[in-house]
Amino acid sequence: MRLSLMTAYRNRKAEKDPAAQSNREPRPRSLLQTLSARRKPLGIAALAAGAATGAVVAVAATSASTPTSTPASTQAWAPTVTAEGAAPQLHVSGNKLVSASGQIVTLHGVDRSGTEYECVQDHGIFDGPSGLSSISEMKAYGINAVRVPLNEACWNGESYVNPAYSGSRYRQAVSAYVRQLNAKGIVAILDLHWTDGSYTGSASACSSATATCQKPMPDAAEAIPFWASVAKTFKGDDSVIFDLFNEPYPEKAAAPNGNQAEGWQCWLHGGNCPGISYPVAGMQSMVDAVRSAGANNVIMLGGLEWSNDLTGWLAHKPVDPDHNLAASWHSYNFNACSTKSCWSSQIAPVMARVPLIAGEIGENDCADSYISPLTAWLNSKAGNYLAWTWNADFNCSSGPGLITGYNGHPTAYGAGYEDVLRGLK
Numbered sequence: 001m002r003l004s005l006m007t008a009y010r011n012r013k014a015e016k017d018p019a020a021q022s023n024r025e026p027r028p029r030s031l032l033q034t035l036s037a038r039r040k041p042l043g044i045a046a047l048a049a050g051a052a053t054g055a056v057v058a059v060a061a062t063s064a065s066t067p068t069s070t071p072a073s074t075q076a077w078a079p080t081v082t083a084e085g086a087a088p089q090l091h092v093s094g095n096k097l098v099s100a101s102g103q104i105v106t107l108h109g110v111d112r113s114g115t116e117y118e119c120v121q122d123h124g125i126f127d128g129p130s131g132l133s134s135i136s137e138m139k140a141y142g143i144n145a146v147r148v149p150l151n152e153a154c155w156n157g158e159s160y161v162n163p164a165y166s167g168s169r170y171r172q173a174v175s176a177y178v179r180q181l182n183a184k185g186i187v188a189i190l191d192l193h194w195t196d197g198s199y200t201g202s203a204s205a206c207s208s209a210t211a212t213c214q215k216p217m218p219d220a221a222e223a224i225p226f227w228a229s230v231a232k233t234f235k236g237d238d239s240v241i242f243d244l245f246n247e248p249y250p251e252k253a254a255a256p257n258g259n260q261a262e263g264w265q266c267w268l269h270g271g272n273c274p275g276i277s278y279p280v281a282g283m284q285s286m287v288d289a290v291r292s293a294g295a296n297n298v299i300m301l302g303g304l305e306w307s308n309d310l311t312g313w314l315a316h317k318p319v320d321p322d323h324n325l326a327a328s329w330h331s332y333n334f335n336a337c338s339t340k341s342c343w344s345s346q347i348a349p350v351m352a353r354v355p356l357i358a359g360e361i362g363e364n365d366c367a368d369s370y371i372s373p374l375t376a377w378l379n380s381k382a383g384n385y386l387a388w389t390w391n392a393d394f395n396c397s398s399g400p401g402l403i404t405g406y407n408g409h410p411t412a413y414g415a416g417y418e419d420v421l422r423g424l425k
Helices: 003-014 031-036 132-140 153-158 169-181 218-232 252-255 260-269 282-290 339-350 371-381 414-423
Strands: 089-091 096-098 110-113 145-151 185-195 240-243 301-302 325-332 357-361 384-387
Touching: 132 169, 145 153, 145 169, 145 384, 153 169, 153 185, 153 218, 169 185, 169 218, 185 218, 185 357, 218 240, 218 282, 252 260, 260 282, 282 301, 301 357, 339 357, 339 371, 357 371, 371 384, 371 414
Parallel strands: 110 145, 110 384, 145 185, 185 240, 240 301, 301 325, 325 357, 357 384
Antiparallel strands: 089 096
């Protein structure tokens, strides 16, 4: 999630709001009225999943019709019984994700926020339920992919994190959750979300050197060991995708108005980057860490300007001996490129070359006027996408929230996404 939204719910969690620990709706906030003004326009440019032949493995999103008299914001998503089975083992073929048998796989899912902040804020590991019943609820609505944001300090067991929620306990909890997702036929996307490193420059989300907010790039000291460990943990399970870093913005560190050339160099090579005080882990070094651990999982890489700008992605694509890279793209209604003409001119060309996974889509008005045309366009290109976020305590006040309770009751925004999934039948 873009740093202004992340900062807002991080601060709210730090207040130990009871809503953060339960399914109750949070206290009213006026955040949504100010998000557009606080969030700077983002660039854009890339995706993937063009044309290819073969059978398609996609979400079955049929469901019983819901009574028109029930308000969309309070009715539960009508469950659909879908076939159980292990999640597909994925690899890249051209600009598609395919299973071990060569079937095209299209991902339609949600983000499940919490594992990036609960541990470092001394609240626990998950925000809300993480058992099989909660996963079955997502599965019932046609969701076949869940993106799980992670915190490097919690995974690595850094000394400033409560050991009850870090190190082996954190790793075991995340691993158990991934196993449950996979057993239900759901692909897990593991995203490095919050990292160490002091950054107080342009667009800074916090001044702390600890992993308590979104940084412009990951730190080499902890991010490389993080990915080596994650890769070792999940190698052999190709139903797990690695999203190397949530939302890079090194071009903002290089210059207040952005320096694309410097940004892309930092993005790929890392090291000593302009405006960033700590040694940076570049995308190439993180790809190398994953492959050196023996893992050939699909790897996602988000571009500049909080994963919204992919204009330089193809030119700076890291070398991967396994040829298993996908472009990661984030798209919200407050991004600069938020029209069909922009998607067609900047994103479609990338989609024609590599798989694209829109790891976060959403809007800050608790409606569906943006995600409806966006998903229609992505569907026309056989694109992959996940909506932010399946968290009951967000409820559109701390960021785009799909549900008001873990029984599946949707917000108005969530009801719009439900309609999208239903239309995939």
